Amino acid sequence: MYQEIFSKYTPTKDNLIYILHDIQDSHPQHYISEEAVQAVSEYLKIPANHIYGVITFYSMYSTKPRGKNIIRLCESPHCYIKGSENILRKMKNALNVGIGETTKDGLFTLELCACLGVCGNAPVMMINDDVYGDLTEDKVDEVFTKLRGVK
C-alpha cells in the first residue's frame, strides 16, 4: 500500500523526510504506523531505529493515531501574552481532552506548537492546513461547530 508513495522517490536517505510526510498525510488518522516504518526501512535500506529517531525528533510527525482535525495552538511568547493560555483552557474544556489527546469521536486532536509566523494575528492556531488568527473563546466555539458539521 506504500508502493505508490515509494514510486515517487528514489530509495535514498535524503528522501526519508518527504516519504514520512506523504505517509502521514495519506493516512486517515494522520500518523505513521509501525508497519509503515518497517516498509520504509525495507525500501530505503536503513534501520527502523533511525526512522523512529527522525519521527520523534520533528514535531510534525506522530506515531500515535490522531483525529481528523489536528489543532496546533501556538504557545510562543507573542501568542502567550495575547492570551493563548485562556484559549488552551477553553479548548480543553470544549473538547474534553488534554494536550496530545484525541476526542472520543476521532474528530479532533489537540496539540501545541512553536511560532507559526502569523504573529500579526495572535493568538493563532492551525487546523490541518488552515490558519485561524485573532482567536477568542467565541471564535474557538464557532470554528469547532463548523468543523463538526463537515462530513
Place this chain on the structure above:
Amino acid sequence: MKYYRTHILIGINETSQQAGVKEFTDALHKELEKAALQEEVNVLQTGPLGFFGKGICLTVYPENVNYENVLIADLPELVNEHFLKGRPVHRLMLDAGSKFSPKFNYESRIVLRNSGIIDPENIDEYLGAGGYEAWEKALLQMKPLEIVDEVKKSGLKGRGGAGFPTGLKWSFTSPIECAQKYVVVNADEGEPGTFKDRLIMEGDPHQLLEGIMICAKAVGASKAYIYIRGEYKLSISRLTKAINQCREYGLLGKNILESGFDLDIDIMIGAGAYVCGEETALIESIEGNRGIPRWKPPFPGVKGLWECPTVVNNVETLANVPYIIKHGAEGYKKFGTPDCSGTKVYTILGEVAYPGLCEIDMGTTLRTIINDYAGGMKKGFRFKAALIGGAAGVILNERMLDVKMDLSSLQQYAAVLGSGAILVMNENTSIVDMLWSILRFFRHESCGKCAPCRNGSQQLYDLISKIKKGQGTVDDLDMLLLIAETMQQTSFCALGQSPIMPIRSALENFRDEFLALIKE
C-alpha cells in the same frame, strides 16, 4: 500591453485566505463587470501589502488608498463610489478615524520593493520590474570571484541573526576545486515573532530565486536547496510555481542562456524543529537525519551537505543580492550606516497602533521605527518594553529607545539584531511572564545533543516557574544568570548559547519586577 486607469491590489496572505479572499476576488470581478469597468480597472492578487489590517486588505493605485476588512457585502458600495465615481470609501479605509498616516510606501525598499506591487505568481511581472537582469549580468559578464568581491565590497551581512559578512562566507567556498558544491537557503524561520522570510517568499519569490542563482554562480554550485518550514504552505506553493516558471523560461536547468552553467533549485520541506535554523542541523535534516548540529570546524563552507562545500544563507540575505549586482556595491551602500550597509526588514508586533512589516535603513532608532513606521503605541497604552530579535533576543526598556538598530550598535547591548522581530509591550505586560514563556520555548526546542543545553534549559524553566509562582528567592535570580552563562560558554550550538540574552537583559532592565515577586 494593456493600460488600466486603476489598479486594485489584493493582499494574499494567510489572514486574507482565511477571510475567503477567493470568493471575494470573484465577487469583485463580477461587480466590476456590472459597472462595465472591467477594461478600466485591473485586479491583481499580490503578496503581503506591508500593513496588517483585519481580514481582506486592498491597496488602490494610483490613489494609494489602503482598505481593510472589506467584505463581499461592501463591494457594491466600493465599486460604485470609488471605482466609478472616484470617491474613496472612508469608512473602510485603514486609517479611518486617525490623522496618522503610516509611512507604508516611503520606506527605502530593496528586498520588499516589489512586494505588494507585482503579482508574485507571474514571472513576467517580475521581469517587467527589471527582474533577472542581475542574473543575466552575473551569468554572462562576471567571473565568480568578481561577484564575490562585489558582495564583499557591499558590506552585506547575514540577515539570519549572527550577522556574518556574506561575501566573506562565499569567499571560503568559491575557490575550492570540487565536483559538487551546494547552496542551501535557510527558510526554516522559527524564531518566535518573526515572519519576514515568509513575507519575502510570498511577496516576491523570484527575487529570492535570483539571489540564489547569483550565489550559485559565485561559489560554483550546480544545485541549490531551499529548506522551508512545513507550516509555510503558501510560501511552498509560490516558490514551487516560481521555480517551474524559471525552468520553462530557461533561467534554470542545463547550459543556462548558452553560458555553459548548470543550476537547479529544489525545495526541501522541514518537519518542525527550531534547532534546524542552525546551519549544520539544517544540513543534517536535508540528509534525512535528526536535525542535530554538527561539530564545527569543518564549517559547511568547506564540508557541508554530503561532505561537499555548501554555502548556507538566509532568505533575506539572498534577496538583497540581485540589487547589489545590478546597482553595484556603491549603489547598495547608499543605504544604511557606513559599517552596516543596506536595509533591514522588521516585523513590528504587539501594542503598537499599526503592527506590520517594514523595510528600513540599518541604523534607524527603535523610537523612530515605533513612532513613524508603526504609528506609535496603541491608544491609551504606554511603552514599557520591547523584545528585539525573538526568543534569542533582548528585552529593552524605555531608556534604550534611542538605540540604533544595526548590527554593530546593538552589540553594545549584548544583542544581535537577530531576526528583525520587534515585540512591543505595554505597562500591563509582566516581564516575568514573558521570560517564563521564552524559557519554556527553549526547554521545548533544545535538541538534547549536549548536556549544558539539555539540562540547563530544564533548570532555567524550573527556576522561572518557581519565581513566577512567587516562591523564588534572590539566590534564584543569581542562579538563572549562572546557569545561562554556563550554557553560553559550554553549549554546542547557538541555541544553548542564547538564553543568556533575554535573561540578562530582563534582569538588568526590569530587576524590580522580579524582586517584587520574591518571597521575603
